[in-house]
Amino acid sequence: xxxxxxxxxxxxxxxxxxxxxxxxxxxxxxxxxxxxxxxxxxxxxxxxxxxxxxxxxxxxxxxxxxxxxxxxxxxxxxxxxxxxxxxxxxxxxxxxxxxxxxxxxxxxxxxxxxxxx
Amino acid sequence: xxxxxxxxxxxxxxxxxxxxxxxxxxxxxxxxxxxxxxxxxxxxxxxxxxxxxxxxxxxxxxxxxxxxxxxxxxxxxxxxxxxxxxxxxxxxxxxxxxxxxxxxxxxxxxxxxxxxx
Numbered sequence: 001x002x003x004x005x006x007x008x009x010x011x012x013x014x015x016x017x018x019x020x021x022x023x024x025x026x027x028x029x030x031x032x033x034x035x036x037x038x039x040x041x042x043x044x045x046x047x048x049x050x051x052x053x054x055x056x057x058x059x060x061x062x063x064x065x066x067x068x069x070x071x072x073x074x075x076x077x078x079x080x081x082x083x084x085x086x087x088x089x090x091x092x093x094x095x096x097x098x099x100x101x102x103x104x105x106x107x108x109x110x111x112x113x114x115x116x117x
Numbered sequence: 118x119x120x121x122x123x124x125x126x127x128x129x130x131x132x133x134x135x136x137x138x139x140x141x142x143x144x145x146x147x148x149x150x151x152x153x154x155x156x157x158x159x160x161x162x163x164x165x166x167x168x169x170x171x172x173x174x175x176x177x178x179x180x181x182x183x184x185x186x187x188x189x190x191x192x193x194x195x196x197x198x199x200x201x202x203x204x205x206x207x208x209x210x211x212x213x214x215x216x217x218x219x220x221x222x223x224x225x226x227x228x229x230x231x232x233x234x
Contacts, residue, residue, distance in 0.1 A: 004160075006160070034222075041227075042226065042227070043207065043224045043225060043226045043227055044161075044207070044224045046221060046222070049220070049221075091158070093160050093161065095222075101220070102149075102211075102213055103149070103168060106222060107163075108153070108160040108161040108162075108163075109160050110159055110160040111158065111159060111160045113158060
């Protein structure tokens with residue numbers, strides 16, 4: 001099946017700094033990628049939908065100025081957590097869409113553990 | 118709005134015994150249903166999906182799921198559990214109806230499966 005990678009797998013940063021997480025589709029082109037956030041022992045919450053060449057669509061309650069998403073190519077989307085605070089500590093998972101609407105597939109990356117100290 | 122319910126936070130079974138992880142869903146149109154498994158600090162791995170056709174769907178690692186339209190359920194099953202099956206399992210749905218949009222994957226809260234010797 002298709003492979004999605006994320007980098008870094010773990011990152012620790014100080015409060016107030018910014019962190020960039022990369023999501024790549026390795027063997028397919030993804031016009032759409034999704035960013036999820038997962039708290040311990042909880043489900044995945046969709047943060048935003050990223051479309052190549054256009055602005056991301058954010059879910060209600062997600063601060064677009066804090067979580068900057070850039071989908072610059074058909075294989076790369078980035079999530080930048082700006083001015084990170086301890087409450088931003090979480091597990092971030094990206095997913096890339098393969099295929100056309102409506103029966104497309106979503107492939108998930110291995111996740112990035114962000115810890116803000 | 119589409120939703121998924123996984124009524125059990127945890128399921129415990131003995132190795133070699135059959136296992137069932139429950140999932141019910143609510144959609145406005147036809148459902149596109151998925152099961153994923155997550156190991157600690159990892160992303161989601163696809164197990165199986167149902168779009169249409171045979172109500173019994175077979176997936177990876179010996180898992181299967183039964184779609185029941187009248188009960189709006191999609192329970193995950195395995196005839197003989199292994200200790201290595203211990204993980205967090207997520208049911209997910211996309212609503213393929215006109216009101217559902219068909220573009221968002223909604224996850225259940227997850228069920229922790231523990232298989233004991």
